[in-house]
Amino acid sequence: MTNENIPNLTGFDEAALEKAFASLEAQARESAAALDAEAFRLQWLGRKQGLLNEVSDRWLKAAPGPAKKAVGQRFKVLKELVEALLEGAGPSDAATDAALRAEAIDITLPGTRRPTGAEHPITRTLNEIVSVFAALGYSVGVGPEVETDYYNFECMNFPPGHPARDTQDTLVVAAQERKPLRDRLLLRTHTSPVQMRTMEQQPPPVRIVIPGKVHRNDAADATHSPIFHQVEGLCVDTNITFSDLKGTLDHAMKALFGSAVKTRFFPSFFPFTEPSADVQISCIFCGGKGCRKCKQSGWIELLGCGMVDPAVFAFAQEKQPAYDPKKISGFAFGMGVERIAMMKYGISEIGSFFAGDMRFLGQFA
Ligand code: PHE
Numbered sequence: 001m002t003n004e005n006i007p008n009l010t011g012f013d014e015a016a017l018e019k020a021f022a023s024l025e026a027q028a029r030e031s032a033a034a035l036d037a038e039a040f041r042l043q044w045l046g047r048k049q050g051l052l053n054e055v056s057d058r059w060l061k062a063a064p065g066p067a068k069k070a071v072g073q074r075f076k077v078l079k080e081l082v083e084a085l086l087e088g089a090g091p092s093d094a095a096t097d098a099a100l101r102a103e104a105i106d107i108t109l110p111g112t113r114r115p116t117g118a119e120h121p122i123t124r125t126l127n128e129i130v131s132v133f134a135a136l137g138y139s140v141g142v143g144p145e146v147e148t149d150y151y152n153f154e155c156m157n158f159p160p161g162h163p164a165r166d167t168q169d170t171l172v173v174a175a176q177e178r179k180p181l182r183d184r185l186l187l188r189t190h191t192s193p194v195q196m197r198t199m200e201q202q203p204p205p206v207r208i209v210i211p212g213k214v215h216r217n218d219a220a221d222a223t224h225s226p227i228f229h230q231v232e233g234l235c236v237d238t239n240i241t242f243s244d245l246k247g248t249l250d251h252a253m254k255a256l257f258g259s260a261v262k263t264r265f266f267p268s269f270f271p272f273t274e275p276s277a278d279v280q281i282s283c284i285f286c287g288g289k290g291c292r293k294c295k296q297s298g299w300i301e302l303l304g305c306g307m308v309d310p311a312v313f314a315f316a317q318e319k320q321p322a323y324d325p326k327k328i329s330g331f332a333f334g335m336g337v338e339r340i341a342m343m344k345y346g347i348s349e350i351g352s353f354f355a356g357d358m359r360f361l362g363q364f365a
Helices: 014-034 037-045 051-060 067-088 090-101 120-136 163-167 193-201 241-259 310-317 337-345 358-364
Strands: 146-148 185-187 204-217 228-237 264-272 271-281 299-308 331-336
Touching: 014 037, 014 051, 014 067, 014 193, 037 051, 037 067, 037 299, 037 337, 051 067, 051 271, 090 264, 120 204, 120 228, 120 241, 120 358, 146 271, 193 204, 193 228, 193 310, 241 271, 241 299, 241 337, 264 299, 264 331, 271 331, 331 337
Parallel strands: none
Antiparallel strands: 146 185, 204 228, 228 331, 264 271, 271 299, 299 331
8 A cells, every 4th residue: 555545635624524534444444354463553553654644744734724623633533543443453353253243142042952862662661571570589681692602502402403493593603614613603593592691600599581682584574673682581499380480471461561461371392491382462452352463363472481491401500500400490481572562562563663763763752
């Protein structure tokens, strides 16, 4: 900026002075916003080339006697403005200003609410089942989801190569051919291996429920998912009989589905229980009259159970000799959590549990 920026005044009357000083003030504000503080200071207050010096020379000193006072007053106001602008000059300040304005919050707006989380229906059902047994004095145990062949099958009385293994299509961890079979890893197909892990850790008596995730290489459809959950139960003591098993499960089904529910036990097979049974409950949809849900039979199959096979106790005895089948006996049961949750909440697609759709999950909030 050079002296040409300060034109000679066209007159010294009020109107001319007003116009001339107003335009200088505007110019000062513009420069203050555009320049950094030092450049602005040089431009306006510089000793030699400063614009205020120019104004002083060309306007103030040149003013005729009667106009001197008016020009002087306006010059003083302009100088104060320039000094005030210098305080807050600089493009960085302007940028900060703009940024602050953009960030400014409207404190009258309602706050952002975090939605309260809801327990997943599977977690909820699982906890419900566990608490039915906790009330009977059962404790809770867990075990690994990646399990060895030994715990998942061998000690549960599925010998290597035995066709009973085909009933649980298994997902195995790859590239373990060099390990002995019993040490090879797989995704557990049931929670039953935790029966053995528990017995190895503690002598009888045992009353334990084991909730957990299991995997099978099953094709997904409306009622099957390769990932699902089970609650296992194990009770071992002296003189445990099949009627203890029946009474316990009859009570549990009534606690879960209502006291009107009836149970019945059908012969079945599991390698680790003998005798084994499938438990059916009277259809909770039609009360036993027969409907589509129970395929007109009035009954719905819900879980597997049986008396612990002495062969299983023999494996437990390798670590805990007190599991002597001549002295103790026990029962075990296992139920699918998804199946129970589907019945309790009237859900027809097992996949809904795993799809992560908030419209579905939000209903359990
Ligand atoms: N583990 C069995 C299954 O997954 C269920 C079961 C558990 C049966 C305990 C009897 C006793 O099919």
